[in-house]
Amino acid sequence: MRPIVALVALCSLLGAAPVSGPSTAPESTLRYPTASVTDLGVTKVLSENDAGAAVSGLQIFVAAGLDRETPSTGGISALVAESILRTPIDGVPLRDAIAASGGSLSYTVDGRSVHYYLEGRTEHLGALVSLFARAFSAPDFSVATIGAARAALATRQKEFEKNALSVGIQMFRQTYYATSAGGPALGNVSTLAGLGTKDAVAFYGATYRRAGVMASVVGVVTPELGDALKALSAGLSDGPVVAVQERAHAIPAEAPRIVAHREIPAPWVVVGYAAPAPGSRDFGAMLVLEALLSDAFQRSSTTTLGFVEKPIGAVYLYDSTPASLVVYVNGTQVDPSLALREVVVVAHSLSIKPLGAPALRQFKTAAEGQFISDSVNLSDRAYLLGTFASQGLGDDAINAAMAALDRTTAADVQRVAKNYLQRYIVALVLPRQSPSP
């Protein structure tokens, strides 16, 4: 096997000034395979066909995300998902049964959904879905399984707390969202301790319904896979899924600061902004701003910088409604106070003056490259297809996102910077006993 080597060398997309002269922008429109939709009764399946793909990936979205938790049931979404993965199938936990059958299974809890990712050889994926459906429609919420799931989540939550960036983003989300959509994805030790079989049964019963499930596939949809998805859908109960209120607090003009301390060597700063949803006309412009803020402050390097070498980065979070954008500063790489001021100044400048044509072209190319580079593997593509489609980008959702980016104008970027980037929340994650920057 060839060695696995971390990408350590990195380069910035942007220097201090926009590059002039001949552009290397792509000369033709970039497109993913056109997505198609199959209606399996109530459940909808979107798919991008990669002809001849040896491996295919499937995301199953359930409207059972953080926005359906309450303050007293924080972590219930993850607890149910974790229990499903641990549900015995012929005496073997589901996840192990799928691994032994030549596939893989994982899940992610986000603001609007919990999504399960199943991957396997294309010809086996239908059988893997059938295995999954057995646990999905009849999960084991016994005391023993819930206990093991709770312990696993508590351990992972403990690890999460050691990651300064994750902590900073979580602090922002909890302040920004007016609903439980901003809660910690895995819950916290105190709420998890109070959750048991009864809570899992109630949450599952209210959310794991046919009407709240959709799926997206990248690779090849075989007839067996289609049949297995139909059966999976049929195994769930009927009935409506209650709509949830999606709300965020208005961000005050005075830029509130929230502070936490952790055992870290240097401070991290997370600046959080409101952001447009993917279905909004502002989506493309926010993708441009994400790329611009992500790379505008990089040190010069010929090769592309990896995460640990980036002093400043940006992440557009569209998993929750409303969406948000965070810009983070890694204090091990750069003076956080100075970087914070620069971020604020750049955001202000973008709102008062439109980008020139060469700069717009450059930033759009960078945004396009970043979007594509982050959307290459089966898991990411299937996730984006499903999450974009569910937020108003249509069935051919990834291509719609690319088109939104392509038609973005300088006026769009200026308008979006003005509407979204002038108010922000600052989350500071500081080393213990360190003065605030």
Place this chain on the structure above:
Amino acid sequence: MLGAFLVIACVGGGSPAPAATGDLPDLGPGVTVGHLPSGGTVIVRPAQGAPVAAIELWYRAPSTGFGAKPVPATARLAAQIVAASRPIVGDSLGKAVSAAGGRLAISVYADSVAISAVVPAAAARQIVKVLTTAFFAPVMTEDGYRDAVRDVVQESQISAYDPETVARDAVFGELFTGGPQHFPSLGDPKGIAAISLADARSYATRAFRSQNATLVVSGAVDPDIASAAVAGRSGDDPSAGPEAPAAAEVAATVEPVTKAFGEEAGSYGWVGPGIASPREATAMDFIADYLFRSDEGIVSREVDDKYPEALMLGQFITLHDPGVMFVVYSGSNTAALRALVDNGFATAQKAMDPAAFASALGAFKYHLLSDLQTPTQIADNFGWYSVEGAAEYAPGANGDAGTYFKTADSLTPDFVAAVAQKYFGKTPVVVTLQPVVKESVKTQ
């Protein structure tokens, strides 16, 4: 100051590279293999999916230079200078890839170098041209040298905090008594800064010539994209071959190594079969997957359950001769982690139950295919196995019907156990990294 002015000719006509014949490997339907205009090999593997292209140049070249005295980081610095230097016309490679919205990386191994660009597919043809122009006739400027030294020094400083890099360098340093395998491929900042532009230029002129190159392009590209590659220097002899692999100098005996490091970590290393023993090498891959596959290997799962904060990586590195089984772990309880690793290797030396073996082999083959789902993964694989001299053995060559998968299908529980006993029965290099060196049998 500009380097030597070299004449570069662009290959015109847009005709596809010739199909695999004669000395060229057969990598299966849909994969075009041909000769570069001035010598060297080109592999093009179009794929449906994301509109992205992976464009990689691979070279057989020692990381420590061609001179009698090994100088770590020679290859890394030379490649970085080439990528950073602005030619007479146009931008540097680094800027060109960046301006196309792409990402550029340079990876250096003991005896090979890979320059990799991932770009939106519509820019692929242009980047093939820019990449081959930059490397087949390298222009290396003073400015490029200055920028490259800065970048590589920073990379070296950061890698000094990476337990995997530090442990791997220590393992290879002990397993091999000489040759590029004995030395770290990056070296320390002082050593990097001591490499002159003239030395780097001399290295690049020999290492980066077209005849020594394998150009691999994968993704949403036309099969004829190889026609965008330029020829090499005007004086190049197309019949000149690639560099020979560096001779490995394997240590007759190994001793434990203890090094100071910021956190506690440990590592194991054994020499294993070379690429000329594909069945044994495949068995070692299978063992590594069974024990250490992230989230799924039996050791990895146990570590996840008991020590979720711990790092545990294990893999068999297939090399020309010999390969190396390498494991590294770090966490709050390295003694317990080491016990889990020991237990895993002991398990591997016993023949598995046939049903469990069949299941593990099925999972292994799925993992191989899953790890070949992006253009970068495909290009990395073809590039790596090409420079190691066994392109047709690359997983993914001929899909799942090629040499690698057939070899995997030939594995049996008894054979795998026998291979494990043969190689893991020997004394491994054991590396201990610790914050304060208390006691060491041998300190590097």
